[in-house]
Amino acid sequence: MFSLPFKKNKDIYAVYEEKRFLIGDEEAFFGRLRRALPNCYIFPKIDLAAVLSPGSSDPKIRQAELEQLEGKKVDYGIFDASLGLLCVIELCIKDADGRYASNKKLFETAGIKTIRWDKDTLPTFEQILRTLAPFSTIASPKPDVAASTIMRTQFEENKHMDTVQAIYNSHPTPSNIEALSILEIEKLTPEKHLKKAFPHVWERICLFCNEPQHLKRYLNSLSLQDRGVERVGFPREVLREIAAIQAENERYIQRAVPRTTWHDSFINR
Numbered sequence: 001m002f003s004l005p006f007k008k009n010k011d012i013y014a015v016y017e018e019k020r021f022l023i024g025d026e027e028a029f030f031g032r033l034r035r036a037l038p039n040c041y042i043f044p045k046i047d048l049a050a051v052l053s054p055g056s057s058d059p060k061i062r063q064a065e066l067e068q069l070e071g072k073k074v075d076y077g078i079f080d081a082s083l084g085l086l087c088v089i090e091l092c093i094k095d096a097d098g099r100y101a102s103n104k105k106l107f108e109t110a111g112i113k114t115i116r117w118d119k120d121t122l123p124t125f126e127q128i129l130r131t132l133a134p135f136s137t138i139a140s141p142k143p144d145v146a147a148s149t150i151m152r153t154q155f156e157e158n159k160h161m162d163t164v165q166a167i168y169n170s171h172p173t174p175s176n177i178e179a180l181s182i183l184e185i186e187k188l189t190p191e192k193h194l195k196k197a198f199p200h201v202w203e204r205i206c207l208f209c210n211e212p213q214h215l216k217r218y219l220n221s222l223s224l225q226d227r228g229v230e231r232v233g234f235p236r237e238v239l240r241e242i243a244a245i246q247a248e249n250e251r252y253i254q255r256a257v258p259r260t261t262w263h264d265s266f267i268n269r
Contacts, residue, residue, distance in 0.1 A: 021045075029091075029122050033076065035203070036129045038210035039181060040086065041079040048072040048103060051085055052110055072103060078135060086135055087113040093120065125203065133183065179252055180209045180245075188248055189241040197238055205245065212252040219246050 022030055022044060033042050051074070054065035076089040088107060092100040104114045115131060117123050123131070185205060189195065195202040201222065208215040219242060222234070234242065 025122060030076075032123075032125045032128050033078075033089075033132075035125055035206055036132050036182070037078060037135055038179075038206075039081070040135055041081075041083065043077045043079065044075060046074050046077045046088075048074060048106065051077060051088070051112070052106060055109070068106070074103060074107075078132070080135075085112060087115055087132075090114060090116045091119040091122070092116055093118075125206075129182065179212050180215070180249055182206050182209060184248070185209055185245060188244045191237070191241075193235070193237040194241045197235070209249075212249050215249050216246070216253060219249070 020027075026044075030042065030044060048069045049066070049072075052069055054062040056062050056065060074088045075091045078086045078089065080086055090102055090104070092102055094100055100116065100118075102114075102116060104116065107114045194205075204218060205215065208218050222242065
């Protein structure tokens with residue numbers, strides 16, 4: 001029996017719906033990465049061919065190497081301000097034999113650091129920060145447009161975001177100036193009184209640290225009685241750590257100079 005050839009109907013108008021790029025745990029994990037690495041660019045779902053190139057000079061071998069990359073992706077690529085690749089992150093699932101499918105060997109041949117986590121038990125913010133701490137001190141990308149992404153993601157991850165929402169809405173655009181890093185805040189609070197006693201406050205400080213004006217507004221809000229109930233207040237040792245962070249953050253605010261492509265003599269003309 002012969003089958004009739006399928007004839008495409010050119011009159012049909014294709015209709016599409018917007019699809020979320022990251023959903024559920026993917027979006028929450030991306031938010032944790034942004035909080036841990038506020039000065040890095042983080043790109044999800046990268047084609048391996050975008051970050052790996054065949055190393056052989058033999059045409060046949062190069063073609064085979066290219067074919068090995070086809071259709072493969074890495075979950076996250078971590079880049080510095082000049083888009084230099086710092087490391088890649090793989091979220092892996094065990095196969096039927098209890099082994100993880102990974103592209104680690106391909107990255108090792110290129111000298112690229114690979115960090116692998118189990119997709120079913122994603123790491124917490126603290127675990128991510130410990131693993132990726134060396135990258136938290138690198139220079140901030142200019143402009144850090146992705147800074148707004150972490151704030152939007154964090155809204156959905158935290159149930160009590162009234163203060164955060166208000167601060168973000170007041171200055172939604174990144175200020176494009178230098179800022180504190182999480183590692184610097186760690187150094188300002190070596191005894192970790194604030195981090196241990198008030199982890200929710202600590203996380204929000206880490207959230208806002210890459211935007212000095214946001215951080216200033218949040219730290220100021222900690223002393224306001226604006227919730228209808230009287231706040232108990234912070235212990236003296238915690239107040240000292242908050243004051244240290246405020247003082248250091250103020251230095252970044254004071255030396256921040258608006259950036260412009262115009263020469264100074266043309267300003268306000």
